[in-house]
Amino acid sequence: MGKLLSIWNFIRRHKYLITTLTFAIIIGFLDENSIMHRVAYAREISHLQEEIQKYRNEYNESTKRLNELTTNPEAIEQIAREKYLMKKPDEDIYVFEEDK
The missing domain is CATH 1.20.5 (Single alpha-helices involved in coiled-coils or other helix-helix interfaces)
Structure with missing residues (x-):
């Protein structure tokens, strides 16, 4: 449970960075x-x-x-x-x- 909580805290702290990187990956490589x-x-x-x-x-x-x-x-x-x-x-x- 502690590992899951630490992952959740990491995601909450870096949500804008994760969103931006996900968007860049989708636009750069996966989109038509x-x-x-x-x-x-x-x-x-x-x-x-x-x-x-x-x-x-x-x-x-x-x-x-x-x-x-x-x-x-x-x-x-x-x-x-x-x-x-x-x-x-x-x-x-x-x-x-x-x-x-």
């Missing part, structure tokens, strides 16, 4: 909006923003390439030669592959 979750969400947001920027750059490059193809017939010939290995009748094509 905890600090740990917020850090993870911030990392995910930055990763997604980098991905968005990558796709925007890719879109801009593709748009430039499309505009070039619609206005420049030499660009169509270049793509036919590079991608599809087309050639004129009097030409020879040599394909070099890089070792990875």
Whole structure:
């Protein structure tokens, strides 16, 4: 009984400290909006923003390439030669592959 009474007296003397620590633990680690979750969400947001920027750059490059193809017939010939290995009748094509 003496041990229980001493624990009760400790709790009565330090009730504000115990309440504050309990609140900090709940908010910091256990809550769904905890600090740990917020850090993870911030990392995910930055990763997604980098991905968005990558796709925007890719879109801009593709748009430039499309505009070039619609206005420049030499660009169509270049793509036919590079991608599809087309050639004129009097030409020879040599394909070099890089070792990875």
